[in-house]
Amino acid sequence: MSISASQALSPSDDPAAAPSGDSVTDRIVEANARYATAYTEAEAGMDARPAQKVTVVTCMDARLNLPEALGLKVGDLHTLRNAGGVITDDVIRSLTISQRALGTRSVVLIHHSGCGMQTLTEDFRNELADEVGERPNWAVESFKDVDADVRQSMQRVRTSPFLLHTDDVRGFVFDVKTGLLREIDPQD
Numbered sequence: 001m002s003i004s005a006s007q008a009l010s011p012s013d014d015p016a017a018a019p020s021g022d023s024v025t026d027r028i029v030e031a032n033a034r035y036a037t038a039y040t041e042a043e044a045g046m047d048a049r050p051a052q053k054v055t056v057v058t059c060m061d062a063r064l065n066l067p068e069a070l071g072l073k074v075g076d077l078h079t080l081r082n083a084g085g086v087i088t089d090d091v092i093r094s095l096t097i098s099q100r101a102l103g104t105r106s107v108v109l110i111h112h113s114g115c116g117m118q119t120l121t122e123d124f125r126n127e128l129a130d131e132v133g134e135r136p137n138w139a140v141e142s143f144k145d146v147d148a149d150v151r152q153s154m155q156r157v158r159t160s161p162f163l164l165h166t167d168d169v170r171g172f173v174f175d176v177k178t179g180l181l182r183e184i185d186p187q188d
């Protein structure tokens with residue numbers, strides 16, 4: 001069989017010649033097809049309400065393996081992730097829905113060592129505005145002291161008027177070198 005001109009091109013030259021398996025998203029789609037063949041009736045029939053009635057708010061950091069790092073499994077929890085694991089208005093929105101519509105009661109806040117947010121400042125926002133000619137309507141929410149930011153996050157959750165349950169709110173720092181959580185005292 002001869003090789004056509006389009007097949008001889010690299011995928012970046014001619015994306016139409018690359019049917020699958022050439023980008024991370026292609027590999028995700030292929031992996032999902034395999035995953036779905038093993039999808040069980042138990043998984044398909046799982047309740048949308050988290051079994052352990054807990055919502056975890058944490059950073060999007062690629063090294064945090066949730067829910068396994070917490071001894072939880074799919075179906076047990078809601079997971080809200082963003083850059084830094086900070087309590088933004090949108091996190092409060094999701095927490096409110098989690099508690100009022102889907103029955104969660106406990107909140108676990110997890111920041112981590114070596115967070116990229118500790119290397120940024122609000123200058124990031126100013127430089128971005130200079131570059132694109134428009135100021136974002138969100139704060140960067142960078143921080144220097146991870147313990148202090150966990151305390152501030154706990155305070156934001158505990159004082160939100162929208163939440164039903166603010167009595168069981170605990171904050172931690174995950175050590176990316178050891179895999180251990182260190183609890184933060186809200187009073188320190």
Ligand SMILES: [Zn+2]
Nearest residue numbers: 059061115116
């Ligand atoms: Zn982080």
